Amino acid sequence: MSNTNKQRRLVSFEAEFVGLKVKNKTDPNRHPRYRISDENWDIIKELRLKGTKGIVASCNTLDVDPTTVKHLWKKTGDESIFIKNPLFASELQKTYANIKTDLIKDLQKYSPKFPVIKRNIPEDPHLLVVDIADLHVGKLADEFETGDAYDNNIAIQRAHQGLQGLLDKSAGFTIDKVLFIAGNDILHTDNAKRTTTSGTPQDTTEMWHKNFLLAKQLYVDLLEKLISVADVHFVFNPSNHDFTNGFFLADVIKTYFRQCKNITFDCDLQHRKYFSYGKNLIGSTHGDGAKQTDLGPLMAHESPDWSSSVHRYIYTHHVHHKNVKDMIGVTIESVRSASGTDAWHSRNGYTGAPKAVEGFIHHPEHGQIARLSHIFY
Numbered sequence: 001m002s003n004t005n006k007q008r009r010l011v012s013f014e015a016e017f018v019g020l021k022v023k024n025k026t027d028p029n030r031h032p033r034y035r036i037s038d039e040n041w042d043i044i045k046e047l048r049l050k051g052t053k054g055i056v057a058s059c060n061t062l063d064v065d066p067t068t069v070k071h072l073w074k075k076t077g078d079e080s081i082f083i084k085n086p087l088f089a090s091e092l093q094k095t096y097a098n099i100k101t102d103l104i105k106d107l108q109k110y111s112p113k114f115p116v117i118k119r120n121i122p123e124d125p126h127l128l129v130v131d132i133a134d135l136h137v138g139k140l141a142d143e144f145e146t147g148d149a150y151d152n153n154i155a156i157q158r159a160h161q162g163l164q165g166l167l168d169k170s171a172g173f174t175i176d177k178v179l180f181i182a183g184n185d186i187l188h189t190d191n192a193k194r195t196t197t198s199g200t201p202q203d204t205t206e207m208w209h210k211n212f213l214l215a216k217q218l219y220v221d222l223l224e225k226l227i228s229v230a231d232v233h234f235v236f237n238p239s240n241h242d243f244t245n246g247f248f249l250a251d252v253i254k255t256y257f258r259q260c261k262n263i264t265f266d267c268d269l270q271h272r273k274y275f276s277y278g279k280n281l282i283g284s285t286h287g288d289g290a291k292q293t294d295l296g297p298l299m300a301h302e303s304p305d306w307s308s309s310v311h312r313y314i315y316t317h318h319v320h321h322k323n324v325k326d327m328i329g330v331t332i333e334s335v336r337s338a339s340g341t342d343a344w345h346s347r348n349g350y351t352g353a354p355k356a357v358e359g360f361i362h363h364p365e366h367g368q369i370a371r372l373s374h375i376f377y
Contacts, residue, residue, distance in 0.1 A: 099209040099212065099213070102213075103213075103252065112256075112259070112260075113259050114227070114257070114259055114260035114261070114262065116261045116262065117227070117228075117231075117262050119176070119230070119231070121176070122174040122176050123174075124174055125174055125175075125176035125177070125364060126170075126173040126174055126175055126176065126361050126362065126363055126364075126369075127175070127176075127177045127178070127179060127277045127278075127280070127361070127362040127363075127364070128166070128170050128173070128175045128177070128178045128179070128229075128230070128359060128360075128361060129178075129179045129181065129282070129315070129359055129360040129361075129362065130163065130166060130178060130179070130180050130181065130222075130226065130359050131181040131184075131284075131315055131317075131335045131357075131358055131359060131360070132159050132162060132163065132181075132182075132222075132338065132357050133181070133184045133185075133317040133320075133335040133336065133337050133338075133357075133358070134184055134185045134317055134318065134320055134335075134337035134338075134339055135155050135158075135159055135185070135186055135215075135337070135338060135339055136155065136185050136186075136187070136188040136241065136337075136339040137152060137155050137156075137186060137187050137188060137211050137214055137215045137218070138152065138187055138188035138189055138202075138204050138205060138206060138208070138211035139151075139155070139188040139202070139203065139204065139205070139339055139340065139342055140203045140204050140205040140342065141203070141340035141341055141342045141343070141346075142203075142343070145343055145346070146340070146341050146342065146343055146345075146346035147341070147346070148340045148341040148346070148351075149340060150339060150340020150341070150342070151205045152205055152206055152211065152214055154340065155338070155339065156214065156218055158338040158355075158357065158376055159218055159222065159338065159357070160218075160221070160222070161357075161374065161376075162338055162356070162357025162374045162376075163222055163225065163226075163357065164374075165357065165372075165374030166357065166358075166359040166372050166374060167225075167229065169359075169372045169374070170359065170361060170370075170372060173361055173370070175229055175230045176230055176231075177230055177231055177232075177233070177277060178226050178229060178230050178231070178232045178233070179232075179233050179235065179275055179277070179282065180222075180223065180226060180232050180233065180234050180235065181235050181237060181284050181315065182219065182234055182235065182236050182237070182250060182253075183236045183237040183238060183239055183246050183250060183286070184237045184239050184286050184317040184318070185239045185240070185241040185242060185246075185286070185317070185318070186215050186219075186239075186242065186246055186249065187211055187212065187215055187241065187242035187245050187246055187249065188202055188204060188211070188241055188242070189202050189204055189208060189211070189241065189242065189245075190241065190242045190243060190244055190245050190246075191208065191245075192207075192208050194208070196240060196241045196242075197240060197241065197242065197243040197244060198240065202241075202342070203342050203343055203344075208245075212245060212248075212249060215249055216249060216252055216253065216256075219249070219253050220253070220256060223253070223257065223263065227260065227262050227263060231262045231263065231264075232262065232263040232264075233263070233264050233265075233266070233275060234250075234253070234254070234263060234264065234265045234266065234267070235266045235273045235275060235284055236250035236265075236266065236267040236268075236273075237271070237273060237284055237285055237286045237317065238269055238270075238271055238286065239286040239288065239317070239318070240286065240288045240318070247267070247269060250265075250267040251267055253265075253267075254267050271285055271286065271289045271290070272284075272285045272289075272290070272295070272298060272299070272302060273285070274299065274302065274303040274305065276305045276308075276309065277362055277364060278362075278363070278364020278365060279308075279309055279310040279311055279364060279365055279367070280309065280310075280311045280312075280313070280362050280364065280367055280368075281299070281303060281305050281306060281309035281311070281312045281313075282312075282313050282314075282315070282362070283295070283299050283303070283312075283313065283314035283315070283330075284314065284315045284316075285314065285315075285316055285317075286316070286317050286318050287316035287317050287318035287319060287334065288318050292316070292325070292327075292332055293327070295314050295316075295327075295330070295332055296312075296314070296327045296328060296329055296330040296332070299312065299314060299330060300329070310367070311362075311366070311367030311368065312329055312330040312331070313330065313331050313332075313333065313360075313362075313367075313368055314330060314331070314332045314333070315333055315334075315335055315360075316332060316333070316334045316335070317334065317335050317337075318334075319334050320336065320337040320339070320350075320353055321334065321336060321337075321353035322334060322335075322336055322353070322354075331368070335358050336353065336354060336355065336356040336357075336358055336373070337353075337355065337356075338355050338356060338357050338376060339355070340355070354373075354375050355375065355376045356373045356374055356375040356376065357373075357374045358371065358372065358373050358374075359371075359372040359373075360372065
């Protein structure tokens with residue numbers, strides 16, 4: 001099929017608007033057929049140009065980014081026309097190219113060299129687990145609709161305040177190691193269409209690339225603060241809202257700190273991660289995969305440190321509320337979220353759980369000895 005014929009088929013639905021409707025010769029009672037001549041093709045292109053402007057104007061009226069709108073059907077008293085938005089595909093390519101270029105430039109421009117911090121071995125050491133769970137950078141909650149306001153400014157502020165709150169509350173313990181549990185829906189969406197990895201639409205604020213860069217800078221700031229306290233082990237938990245972008249983010253953070261000897265990384269895509277500290281075996285997973293009753297047996301099967309450990313814990317996420325259960329040989333604890341209540345959760349009654357950033361203190365001999373919560377009101 002020639003390009004001209006393809007173009008004719010693509011715009012056949014627009015032909016009625018320019019008066020090109022013809023009757024079906026084989027059956028006059030059937031829906032009219034459409035025909036467009038070469039000389040009228042310029043008219044169609046002109047209409048599409050106007051239509052594109054119409055898309056931009058309509059989106060601006062609705063406070064919607066026009067580059068995220070695939071098409072528009074404009075209906076007025078004088079016209080009815082379905083318009084494909086050429087900005088949609090081109091903007092996807094443009095924004096991806098821009099973020100890739102900006103990210104590479106950023107890493108090349110500022111590749112920090114961290115001096116090695118030599119630390120004395122304390123007499124009574126402890127592990128601080130920092131678990132800023134389900135932050136959902138990019139989520140939008142409208143207080144008028146849900147009674148709970150949430151956007152990127154609130155998300156970043158709560159992460160910083162939450163970490164400082166955990167550090168303040170842990171001041172009575174000598175911290176010689178930090179376990180930083182990352183991922184777990186750090187980003188609210190996974191693509192330019194404002195959906196999760198599986199395609200579920202979300203209420204969002206800001207563009208996807210801005211959300212990514214905000215989350216990147218947040219992790220950099222938090223980790224730089226934690227490195228001043230103790231050596232850090234960074235564990236990435238893949239999650240359902242941002243399975244791909246969350247992994248990319250973790251890999252960027254690992255690259256950023258590649259010259260830092262006081263931080264180690266576990267950033268592969270395994271859904272369950274394990275970390276040993278003294279007689280503690282600590283697992284973490286997002287919570288959208290294996291059943292809770294299977295997590296203990298999976299830990300015994302997957303971790304070589306099961307037999308040498310005495311105190312075993314698995315921290316899960318995803319549900320945004322607290323749930324602690326002692327199973328055979330392991331304690332499983334879900335972690336609260338600092339994120340706000342969006343329209344879907346509000347409509348379905350998933351409200352009322354305290355919003356918090358949580359942490360835990362582990363003693364190398366005695367296991368988990370303290371829970372720390374920084375609650376937001």
